[in-house]
Amino acid sequence: MLEYDVVVVGSGPAGCMTAKYAAKEGVSTLIIEEDAEIGEPVQCAGLISKRAVEESELKSKSFINCELKGAIIHSHSHDVRIESPSPEKRAFAIGRSVFDKELAKEAQKEGADIILGSKVKRVKKRAGETKLTISTTGEEEIRASVVIGADGARSGVAKMAGMKVTKNFLNCVQVEGEYEMDEAFAEIFVGKTIAPGFFAWAIPINEDVARIGLCIDKRFSPHPNPLLFLKRNLSEHPVIARKYKGSSSNFTVGTIPIPVGAGLLRRRGRGQTVSVDKEGGLMLVGDAAAQVKPVTGGGVYYGMKCGKIAGEIAAKACLTGDMKVLNAYERRWRKEIGKEIAFGLKVHRLRCVISDKDFDTIFRTLSQDAVLQLIKRKGDMDYPSVVFREFLKHPRLIKLMAMNILKYLYTK
Ligand SMILES: Cc1cc2nc3c(=O)[nH]c(=O)nc-3n(C[C@H](O)[C@H](O)[C@H](O)COP(=O)(O)OP(=O)(O)OC[C@H]3O[C@@H](n4cnc5c(N)ncnc54)[C@H](O)[C@@H]3O)c2cc1C
Structure with missing residues (x-):
């Protein structure tokens, strides 16, 4: 039976970054990937910020397809053109297949092993160790002190371990x-x-x-x-x-x-999903933990960011032999992006209930020169709440919110 300190299930950006950071701390680390090739099949538009490119820590930029100058947003009868004010605020279209492979190589350089073409089929939780059954040609068991599900939106690890994840x-x-x-x-x-x-x-x-x-x-x-x-x-x-x-x-x-939020009519924290099961030595990261921006659906940047935290904390738990250390993970990643996700969920809920006419009103407002300048100054694709909070002070948008308030409040 194979034995590792940390086993990461999934070789997407979140999984590779988690493994890199765990291995860097000196613990034995394995990535298990069900597909035969890392980065394939691609399920991504590949739009990421310059900040996300930097977060990847990749020196070679061979994964970049094209640098984008800005965005044009079209509603039913209105267009808004937003040009990036500076190179710092540029975005990139990337090729995820190359990107994920490069991230995996970096994890290997730090000492992580990778098994491809093996699907995790069972997770058996026990205090002190968790066993995974993987299937390649036959079935094999792997023992780990900490197992990290980085296995994407419909995480099998979370389901098999009975962890509460989003249903939306x-x-x-x-x-x-x-x-x-x-x-x-x-x-x-x-x-x-x-x-x-x-x-x-x-x-x-x-x-x-x-x-x-x-x-x-x-x-x-x-x-x-x-x-x-x-x-x-x-x-x-x-x-x-x-x-x-x-x-x-x-x-x-x-x-x-779509992450689960506290909601206006629900008590704070109720229904919230969890990304740690310290008794079983289990953690979730990336899409598996719904670490995505609800406004844009982007998960590459948050996945890598949270992967670094997950890897470090998993390694610390292994090195100290104290699984209580894992609790810090949930606290740390929520401190970094929790408020942004919570605000993004409110924007998502509003977008779901407003009409096409409302979208036109919004984009007519956004094309006013002063508002465009504000977007250029404060717009940030990884932290959009900064600029959205400013928009919501605009009288026309306050009126629009007021007209939609009941639909908004009663939308789950
Ligand atoms: C159409 C589309 C467009 C998108 N566009 C963007 C975008 O422009 N920008 C952006 O930032 N985000 C975008 N996203 C989201 C982004 O793709 C995800 O947030 C990101 O891939 C999440 O990374 P991850 O590492 O958490 O999971 P994934 O990249 O999904 O990786 C999970 C890995 O786990 C493996 N796996 C699953 N189950 C098992 C198992 N049982 N055993 C072994 N391996 C397993 C899978 O094969 C996969 O390789 C888009 C998503 C979609 C669907």
């Missing part, structure tokens, strides 16, 4: 296709018929090709299948259909977890 997900779909681009601007499209409960996007990856996709929140959608909306956008949307030139490839479907 965005359903997403994406293709890469030829797309007419004026400049390297990401395009965002909002509207109930375009992507109910979320938004659609076109992210350029070079001069001729973009990732075109969308997510829906099926609780607010007349249909649970996002593909119907993608097909309609590609053939009928006034902007997407005009710019899309066909030749689709790399079709992908996926899910993004």
